Amino acid sequence: MEVLLHAGTQLAGWRTIEIHTALLTTCGLTRDAYSLTQLRYDVRKMKAHGLVEREVRRYCYRLTEKGLRVATMFVLFHKRVCGPLVNTLLQGRPDKSSALHTPIETAYYRADAAIQKLVDLLAA
Numbered sequence: 001m002e003v004l005l006h007a008g009t010q011l012a013g014w015r016t017i018e019i020h021t022a023l024l025t026t027c028g029l030t031r032d033a034y035s036l037t038q039l040r041y042d043v044r045k046m047k048a049h050g051l052v053e054r055e056v057r058r059y060c061y062r063l064t065e066k067g068l069r070v071a072t073m074f075v076l077f078h079k080r081v082c083g084p085l086v087n088t089l090l091q092g093r094p095d096k097s098s099a100l101h102t103p104i105e106t107a108y109y110r111a112d113a114a115i116q117k118l119v120d121l122l123a124a
Contacts, residue, residue: 013060
């Protein structure tokens with residue numbers, strides 16, 4: 001979705017091979033890790049949900065209005081929520097025993113507790 005979102009130069013739509021090449025380059029994947037067949041499956045699923053549309057008489061795809069909104073929310077959520085949370089987990093959690101809690105630490109504790117509760121529910 002992020003690749004399709006940043007497709008200002010592809011006004012006529014993307015062919016699946018162009019999406020695949022851009023995706024492999026952007027994410028640093030190999031062809032074995034994410035094959036063209038897998039991408040075609042994902043594009044079909046996105047089309048079924050109304051996120052992408054196919055050009056008439058061409059096998060080029062582009063985001064629909066709904067797809068543009070969903071892709072924007074997905075990318076923003078990933079970059080602004082998931083990325084910082086993963087970074088803090090890798091850097092170490094703030095110390096709960098410290099007396100001074102900043103608003104970000106309080107929000108972190110709440111988010112961490114909610115995620116742990118979700119993990120526990122999924123494990124059950």
